[in-house]
Amino acid sequence: MKIGILPVGQPVNASVIGRIQESLKMIFPKTTCIILDKTLPIPEEAFNKARQQYNSTIILNRIHGCTEEQEALDRILGITNVDLFVPNLNFVFGEAECPGKAALISLKRLKPEFYGKTANIDLLVERGTKEAVHEIGHTLGLTHCPNPFCVMHFSNSIFDTDTKQSLFCNRCYLKIEKAVNNLR
Numbered sequence: 001m002k003i004g005i006l007p008v009g010q011p012v013n014a015s016v017i018g019r020i021q022e023s024l025k026m027i028f029p030k031t032t033c034i035i036l037d038k039t040l041p042i043p044e045e046a047f048n049k050a051r052q053q054y055n056s057t058i059i060l061n062r063i064h065g066c067t068e069e070q071e072a073l074d075r076i077l078g079i080t081n082v083d084l085f086v087p088n089l090n091f092v093f094g095e096a097e098c099p100g101k102a103a104l105i106s107l108k109r110l111k112p113e114f115y116g117k118t119a120n121i122d123l124l125v126e127r128g129t130k131e132a133v134h135e136i137g138h139t140l141g142l143t144h145c146p147n148p149f150c151v152m153h154f155s156n157s158i159f160d161t162d163t164k165q166s167l168f169c170n171r172c173y174l175k176i177e178k179a180v181n182n183l184r
Contacts, residue, residue: 001180003033003136004073006066008059008080008104009042016107016125017079023129024077027166028136029180040066042082056084056095056104064102074183075139077132078104093131093155096138099179103135115158130166131155137172140179145172 005021017035024033046058063078070076084092084106094105110127112120133151145152148160150169155161168176 001028001031001074001183002072003028003031003075003077004070005033005035006063006076006078007036007039008063008078009082010039012039012079012081012107016121016128019125020079020128020132023125023166024132024136027129027133029177031180036070036076040078042080048085051085053083053085053091054080056086056092056106059084060095060097060102060104063104064097064100066102074101075136076102077136078102079128079132080104080106081108082106083108093161094135096135098138098143099141100139103132103139105131105135109158110161126166127158127161130161130164133166133168137168137176140176142172142175142179145169147171 003024005017021033021035025031043058043062046054048055063076066076086092096103107128111124130151137152142152144154147153147169148163149165150172151164151166152172153164
């Protein structure tokens with residue numbers, strides 16, 4: 001599987017993206033992961049003035065449009081710093097096509113300083129990796145897992161993200177392995 005990481009909006013920390021890239025290569029079987037040279041601008045229509053957040057579905061649709069430009073890629077993961085939402089939820093850490101080629105995560109609520117804590121790049125990378133793996137798992141057809149330690153468990157809060165691991169449980173890993181093998 002070949003994953004492209006697409007920065008969305010400005011600025012996205014290159015060091016954090018690079019560390020998430022390395023983690024994705026280790027977690028997904030037989031995967032290469034590249035950081036794309038371009039940055040996708042955030043569509044103005046994604047911003048909801050009343051909520052002061054960005055509609056992740058609108059951004060995800062733009063990322064999907066990039067998959068046509070990047071036909072050599074199996075998946076594209078957008079990474080942004082803006083606060084995301086979908087209707088009927090207060091916020092989301094990310095969103096993905098399930099199944100599909102496009103996924104999106106936001107680092108905004110993954111940063112410890114969002115919760116009044118001291119900045120911690122290692123914790124941010126750990127959380128970002130979990131959400132990236134989770135959303136790419138959705139692109140491969142996986143749904144949410146009831147196991148609170150599985151990366152595919154739904155994160156309703158940052159505590160859920162911190163509780164789960166960056167790895168798939170045995171049941172979900174078998175599904176991922178099959179999905180990745182079917183890409184060939």
